[in-house]
Amino acid sequence: xxxxxxxxxxxxxxxxxxxxxxxxxxxxxxxxxxxxxxxxxxxxxxxxxxxxxxxxxxxxxxxxxxxxxxxxxxxxxxxxxxxxxxxxxxxxxxxxxxxxxxxxxxxxxx
Amino acid sequence: xxxxxxxxxxxxxxxxxxxxxxxxxxxxxxxxxxxxxxxxxxxxxxxxxxxxxxxxxxxxxxxxxxxxxxxxxxxxxxxxxxxxxxxxxxxxxxxxxxxxxxxxxxxxxxxxxxxxxxxxx
Numbered sequence: 697x698x699x700x701x702x703x704x705x706x707x708x709x710x711x712x713x714x715x716x717x718x719x720x721x722x723x724x725x726x727x728x729x730x731x732x733x734x735x736x737x738x739x740x741x742x743x744x745x746x747x748x749x750x751x752x753x754x755x756x757x758x759x760x761x762x763x764x765x766x767x768x769x770x771x772x773x774x775x776x777x778x779x780x781x782x783x784x785x786x787x788x789x790x791x792x793x794x795x796x797x798x799x800x801x802x803x804x805x806x
Numbered sequence: 807x808x809x810x811x812x813x814x815x816x817x818x819x820x821x822x823x824x825x826x827x828x829x830x831x832x833x834x835x836x837x838x839x840x841x842x843x844x845x846x847x848x849x850x851x852x853x854x855x856x857x858x859x860x861x862x863x864x865x866x867x868x869x870x871x872x873x874x875x876x877x878x879x880x881x882x883x884x885x886x887x888x889x890x891x892x893x894x895x896x897x898x899x900x901x902x903x904x905x906x907x908x909x910x911x912x913x914x915x916x917x918x919x920x921x922x923x924x925x926x927x
Contacts, residue, residue: 698850727910728910728911729907729910729911729912729913731913731914733851733914735851739920740901740917740918740919740920741843741851741901741903741914741917742917743913743914743915746906746907746911746913746915747907747911747913752915784850784851786851786913788909788910788912792867792868793865793868794853794855794867794868795841795853795912796853797843797850797851797852797853798850799850800850800851
């Protein structure tokens, strides 16, 4: 049972914008940086966002991250077919002394 | 750019053990820790723990304590994860991943391709 809660799925038309929420607590998001990963089925996760809002080199600037208090969000603008994937937030959790992943959100294009 | 190449799929019976390898290239192995993450079929990602390659210190998720051992071999730049007393619900794809960032900002920038472990009688 993950301590980071995400919506199971979001859908939007191509070229539109979607936002994925990640709700945590003071022991994880409220105290530590949030990261976001993209996972295409059958592949390894790919780091999209780290330290709440930074992008690794090579990641499209259509992805952006933000955090406020104990919640974080990932926004994807200009949706493309290649963005159809599962997305996970993650952060360190002091109470569990573990790195925790969100429940995951499947992004689908309409 | 780092590359993490894992060993192939494994089939084990309940109660058995499995040891997966993760061979690193493209960066200095001992300069970074290594973690393991698993994903059961159709499920989310689950962090199992990490090992300090330089010191050998480990930090296992409570769920796996007593059943998991993470080790490294710096001579071959290879990390290992052994899981014992396998149960049916240990069937999953197991990933090795390189952690970056300090304690408060840990994130995983390089991942292995994954190793499927199937537990079946």
